[in-house]
Amino acid sequence: MDKISDLPKMILHDILSRLPYKDAARTSVLSKAWHETWSSFPILVFHGFDRGVFLHSGDSKDPLKIQDYRRKVNSFLNSVDRTLVRFHHHGFAIKEFSLSMMFFHPQFMPHRVDRWMKIVGESSSIKVLKLELKVVEHRFGFKFDYTVDNYYGLPSDVVKAKSLSELKLSGKIRVDKLFANHRIRFPLLRILSLIDVYLGHEQAMEDLISGCPMIEDLKLENCVGLENVKVHDLPKLKSAKLSGFHEIDVDVLSLEFLQITNDDTEFPCDINIDKCRNLKVLLLKAVSSVFVSNQWLLELFDKFPFLERLELCCCITSESLMISSSRLKVLSFQACFELKEAKIDAPNLESCRYFGTHRHMPAAISFVNCSNQVEFDAVFAIEFRLDLEWIRAFFQHIEPRNVTLSLKIMKDSSIVLNEDVLQNVQVPLLRIKQLNLWADEETQDLCVLLINGLFWSFRPAIVSLNLKFCSRIFVKLSIGQINNSYYWRG
Template sequence: MEQDLISNLPKTILHDILSRLPEKDAARTIVLSKAWTETWYTFAILSFCDTKIIGTFPQPAEDFVRKRKNFIDYVKRTLLRFREQGLAIKEFKLSINCFDLQYMSHDVDLWMKLVSESGVQVLELCLPDGPEQDGEGRDQCYILPVGIIEAKSLYKLVLMGGIRVDRAFLNHSVKFFSLRVLSLWLVLSGEEEAIEHLISRCPLLEYITLKCCSVTSSGGIRGLLEARTSRMKSISMLGLPKLKGVDVQGIQEINIDAPSLENFCFCPGDLHAPFKMNVDNCRNLRGLSLWSLKSMVIIDKWFLDLFSKFPFLESLKFVNCTMSETINISSTQLKVLELSNCSNLKEVNIDAPKLLSCGYCGDGASKPVISFLKSSSQLEVNVLIHMDYMDLGNLRKFIENFKPQNVLASLSLFIHQPIVEELNLNVLQVSTIPPSIKHLDLRAVPKTKTLYMPLVKSLLSSCCPSTISLSLHSFFCNRAFIEFFYETLMGREEECFCSSDHTKCWWHDLKDVKVTSSMTTDENVDFKTMLDALPTFSPHENISFRLEL
């Protein structure tokens, strides 16, 4: 019998192995040997999710009550065992989806106490959404105990859902020197300043995430008190010398004074109302991401001011922002640029000699001219377009608007089914070879078979790709289209542009078409055999064609 050398390794090494495995695989190691069972029961990373025990709904009420009790007992028993054996808890993750917060609050209080006393370094608490979604009062939220943040070993704190930062945090004077990462999602505070005060008491914070946090207030109606919630209006982050990254969503005004800040992502709460973003003192900023800036028009002067304020800026991303029709971007340091669904754009001129990656996302109706005046020889432009079937006639013009042509690396297309299915696309015959691109990715195509031929001919008349990939998700691209596309590439379709013209379609000169899928890389497998071997529903897989001219 072979000796089990791995099971005899020191427990610290076995714990490290478990930490690198997916949670489900780590739990399965208890069947390997007694050593692995003991390793699992002393593993310092604990993760609890009620749905794994309770299951899905609907189910009989008595079953739900029994499973809920089993879950509560299991969590409590595990934490008490760690305390009784004097074991540290490195990470504690709790996700509750099926319980009423009022029902669970006392149990969660106990768990938080046991965890905070066990040397926890990472704490992630995900509870059902509170007033942010259901409009109920503060009693629907779990009140975060001050003792949690007082845990001296706590390095990372993630709070999501119906959790309230109580007034006690305003009056607390202790500084929490251990906390480096703070993430608050849909969290509620009793006072506008509570979260800001909490942040100010953590001087060594390096990363802060605030998303859709709210404030509750009481108002009197005929002598009765009712709780009202509203989005946080403003936040200031001052006196944080170690702060490197900030991600804020749903707050209208933000003020940051952090000399070490490197990355900042901002999305205001009210898209069409004025917003305030003051990060002028963060001179070391490397990455800036701006989402949904609709209440102002970004013009050339804005870019001039931006690059003068932040001379080390390397990454710039805009999502759903409003631009002037023509923008000029000039930077000696910029390496990454992304423009996604930015309205009004007609012309973009980019002078960035170190630019390595540029992403553009838009719709087929928009055809901005994007010119790279100075760029790195390694620059790659990746484009994602949502377009209507009837707009395919404009695709070639869209591709030709990228200058110079050789920078366009990949084009991903979502082609939407026309509302009137008998519509046909008139594909113009062209006498010149279309622009070359490295990769064409068809993520969604119409399902009507009568549209296949004009669709494929329009695509191949618009660009000449080195590789083409199609989704194997049946909702986006069915097998009938994949087979038709392959037959067209192989030149087996009788009806073609060149059947009535002296101009020969470029794909008839293909020397070979190599077919692979993301599930196999063997190019020697017959296409039909490969397609038959693939599962009928493959949401994350694709099939690729490599064209050899």
Template sequence: MEHEEEEDRLSNLPKIILHNILSRLPKKDGARTSVLSKAWEETWYTFPILYFSDGLFVGTFPQPWEGFLRKRKNFIDYVKRTLLRFYDNGLAIKQFKLSVNNFELHYMSKDVDHWLKLASECGVELLELCLPDGPDQDEEGRGECYVLPNGVIEVKSLTELVLMGGIRVDTAFMNHSIKFFSLKVLSLWAVLSRDEHAIEHLISCCPLIEHITLKCCSVLIPNVATNFLLESDTSGVMKSLNMHGLLKLKTVDVQGIQEVYIDAPCLEKFCYCPGDFDAPFKIDFDRCQNLKYLDLLSLKSSIITDKWFLELFSKFPFLESLKLNNCRMFERINISSVQLKVLELSNCSNLKEVNIDAPNLLSCVFYGGGGSEPIISFLRSSSQLEVDLQIPIDYLDLCNLRESLQNIKPQNVLSSLSLFIFQPTEDALNPLVFQVSSPPPSIKHLHLRSVPKNEILFSSVVNIILSSCCPATISLSFNPFFCTKAFIEFLYETLMERKEDGCFCGSGDTRCWWHGLKDVKVTSSMKIDENVDFKTMLELLGFGEEISFTLEV
């Protein structure tokens, strides 16, 4: 009786609260609530967050053509029926998300137009379209581009617009008398346009825009022979983008545009990747003096020099986070900033020496390129600084691991180490011999992401790693290709046995940390009884699940 009363009290909550509960549940679980009571059924049928995916209807391939056509019709009818229910009852739609990747788009374009119209008239706030990439052509000569209707831009309630895939933004769509008065978030992925400046003009029509994402957008190239634009014609990268007069703009994420110019006084975060083309790129965001976060990817030209770093921190005095990934660097760079808190350098070629003077730096991540790691010196550092070193290394180069760790100066800032040890070829399966000369650095965490599968090498791998560093914890994620259960078991047995002949002492009088190892505690990411024994834990360990060893020294 009490249980029923509790259910009644929950069902009688205001609709806005019940909708909020549904928004936090997976879609399948949310649908199941409709059978709990009449109130929950009504709540589900008025839930204003709609997501439709043809993947839930199409099933697996191959399949009979008749069945495929029936499923496509069922999908179209289901979307239309749901939207009409909201429209006919005057219900609001907060989010409308549509993903079509399996059914042919040219058979459905008019339906999609109708769906967008219904959602727009229901006051949609977030509109997300995910369609197949274009412009391709089918056997009957029809293109797969979807032309966004002009009416979408007139939706005054729209605050977020996400377009992904072969969606064409025509020049006619860029009516100067219309503006996205409420739009705050704009994301365009692989969107196409006829005009080089169409997307730029679209952005200029959004006075309240705060977040912009542009990834791999293209310009359709006219057919040279006929001078007509065909949907099957090729597309080229956007050459330039100019954003100015956007007083609310906070974040910009751009990929695949050669030249980017930004004048936005409130910009806080800028991410840029030029894309896969050989032409030189240019970025100008000097006027964005309130910038706090800067991410640069795949900058192949040698613009990142010592002078570049010097000017960067003087131009942007509030810069807190700098991430450089796959960028071509000078051999020696100096970083000096009082404001910097986060620094990431990943796969930065040519780099041999980094001098960092950042007294408030809290996190530094360095991902090596597989060769000799640069010397990284911290001239002034916070007591809270944590340095994470991620190293891909060949098995035959494993003896150089100790030297790579010693390149971090001072040693006590190194807090975690992630290792990707590549499997050697069959003709190089002899175990390595490693001589210890001095006590290894102590670190908080060692993550073994990839280790050789051949059991002949297990002993030398473990000995070299544990003589190169003294970790407080060691974690491994089970993967039959990168980290087998056999290796996890071997590491566990090595740690538990702690034999004298298995220590890392050299010829000197200094005794290694192995002699002081008192206890090893084993934990797992699985939800199991903490008292379960290791053998059972290992048997239950699933793909990608993690097992950890805590070492008490």
């Protein structure tokens, strides 16, 4: 006998909240009691893509598929309408509201979204609001004018939601008028994320931050109209992700995690983060204004004595680096192509990751005073040509035992395999923890060369082949069913 259904609605809602949303929705067919529970479940998620509302670009000229797509769009909009009207009519609480539409139409949909925001904003229990509005032109057969006037203006009803603890806005949304005409105050807000939205000017951002003193997690990415950002007076802030700014000034002593991304190399990003003394994690992506040298590293570890994780992606570096830190636990180099040599002196290092491509010789990496239990991951994206000798040379000075090698072979790539080297291969072979292989295009010749070369070079404990064809060849090679002059046999 089902006794769970007899539990109070509050407990049943709590049970549903711990399930993946799709699984929670399926409980509505279990019984009448569960259907009623689901009908008043205070977490509302409306994601168009997850509900099959999408149109591939190749179908944009097919009248039947366009007609079906528009039918799905209308069905989705009506579903949101019915649900929110029902919640409003019965006085059901709304704790979370998440709306994602990749098919937002700036002419015909704003009034509906306004109506939804009014109902959500008037709910005294609303804690989480996520709104993503994006435009894909081919889906409606019109050319979108990307001027700010066609952005969706966030209504004042949102300001009424003083109980918000999480606010995420993404896409063609403008908040400048709202912030200019209302004093923004979300005293309980802990998470704020603004991606691709229109803010208008720096003062709007500063006014918003001043009204949200409890923010712990801040994400600002490519905010239109905002070139410079200042993050001050947030005593609870732990994590910040900032992208697309010309100037960044962060003065928050409590900050522990900071990610800075600068996609526009024509406008180097001026960064001032010196006062974030308690920083533990620093991720720099394509920050052209930073030149990573030995002096920069010395100053970095001096400024941030608690730094445990450092990740550099597409950064300009000296050819030779000495990384010395007694606290560093995680280190990553990704597409730092100027780097030719790196010596790592970090006794507490737990993991190190290196990402490179075939176009640049990989750096010679060596470890000093590091545990041989360090997890070392090497990832190479191979386009056009893979020289297995240079892969072997890369690992000559790698001392850790827990090594993972991942190769992503692009379409039309070739494998260079010197059979003379195979005849004179040195034993014992280098033992590695795991070998991961991906290929965009598979042929028997490519797979045979790849597997032969790698297994004459390394002895992996685990092999992961993300390739159906190559997996079969691997089995055949291992039992000697494929004739080859120097085939590997396990």
